[in-house]
Amino acid sequence: MALSPGRIRGPVPDGVRRARAYVAQADAGYLNDARGDASVKIVVCVKTNPDLQMVRIKNREPVLEAVPYKVGDLDKNAIEAAIQLRDAAGEGTIVALSVAEGNRKIKETLKEVLAMGADEAVVVADPALVSADPGAVALAIAKAVLQSGGCDLLLFGEGSTDNYSGQVGSRTAELLGLPQIGYARTITIGGAGVQVERGMDDVTETLEAPLPAAVTVVSEINEPRIPSLMNIMKAGKKPVTEYTLADLGLDPAAVAPQRDILSNLAEEQDRKRIMLQGKAAEQAEALANALIKEGVLER
């Protein structure tokens, strides 16, 4: 990926110069430094996924035809978190940002998050993004954030509903030179910036980062609201800005795949599938004997 570095406003900390130069562009201004505005601006990245409950497996291959699309589960948690932060701040703007190969399927799903309470939507739609890797998506997001006037807080679901790769938040943070905090189960804004509580593999942490920052959320953070009919009607009137890659100064080579998918098949499970018959006591006895025979129950 070859991108020419551009001018950057504001002080650039050591260690992030190169990454930021990667996405910085002439006249874009840098995130919230350039906004000069007291209210909070939150960009929430949302992904449109196939509804996995509707995916069938045929000859070990997933069948995606006629499968409806929906907003990522954790992305809705991120939208809900943004709404609560905006309400707590009293004023602010929530921008839902989505990246896809076309705008048809994301229009409907963006309408859903606008109905929930996002104020506007930004779409990066380009056929070159058809098999976009997380790196390409992050690049499009980073560019779109800069192009649309920056933000104070960049929110993501911890992972997408379909692939759960969990890369886009981190990669975008790197591209924009932002501090990042993952796996938030509470978020508050105030004082020194953003405060997050999160559960890691073995500890619970409370972390703090100055704004602008990138935060990813887990499902425990909240229960996403279901939009009212009134808000669904209003959602169609909210502003949607569309960019192509060219609008963002990216050429298709910049979003070229970084991986090959060699195969994507349902797993074959080689299990015994022995059903133990009889009444509860007989089944229990048969199972205890089977466990002894299998050597998992020493007796």
Added chain:
Amino acid sequence: MADILVYSEKRDTALELTYQAKEFAGALGLGVSAVAFGPTSGEVAPELAALGADTVYVSDDPALEGLQTDVVAEALAQVAGAAKATCVLVGSTRRGKELASRLAQKLGAGCVTDVSSMAVEDGVLVAGRYAFGGNTVARENVTTAVKVFAVMPKAFEIGAPLAGAGTVVTAALTLTPSAVKVVDRRPKEGESVDLSAAARIVGMGRGFGKREDLALGEQLAAALRAEIGATKGLSDFQWVSEDRIIGLSGAKTSPELYVSVGISGQIQHTVGISSAKLIVAINKDKDAAIFQLADYGIVGDLYEVLPALIEKLKA
């Protein structure tokens, strides 16, 4: 010589990956470098060297305190440069997954996270990971010059130490402390459990009608000397703690024995148990998907089967 670089903040995972990296490196004609950060790096380094790392880079730089993702990624990028790494293996813990992604972006690398299997095929590293919500396993190779893989803990076994241990060097790092500050850090409330390391697990699902009824599952677990696990559904009810969730949004387990009770077998759960050696399913619905995955199945009411089974196991 170009190297495979290995890092995990979890000691066991770092050891597993280092041992496995030695095998991959042999097949690919590469060397192995491992990294240990923080105050315990001096203790872990000789173990990494003994398990196959030709060079172990250690650092206790104060900027690494708290292991913030941005700083650890920068540190690893600097070590990757020194080691001329063409492939980086990171443990796919919560921290590791985040780290791998940020590091990959720094290195202009493609990245695969949550890798559950990995092998050298025709001279190329191929990673397997669950896709489509666990419905499928995608086999992927990374096509960029530098490749980053976040590999799940326990994907590989730790082997015996090798003769001719590698050397330990202090990494020359230039780091700036993270803007992210730790306000508070405390052990998880309640007992915390690492199901990915459990040898036996009793998994409980929505077949349990009331929270109090989970006591039956707990008694079964006690009789089997097993850990308790659960589906995401039970955790959403807050009947069990988050670290007991098994599946796509929780632990990926590989126990000797998994006993599923009152679990229908949705793929979002079963991806977390497919590596179990032996699976037992108890469910009242004979058509439940879980039976397709079971070695031994019991169609029955858990409120009858469990007391009978507990009695049998205690006898």
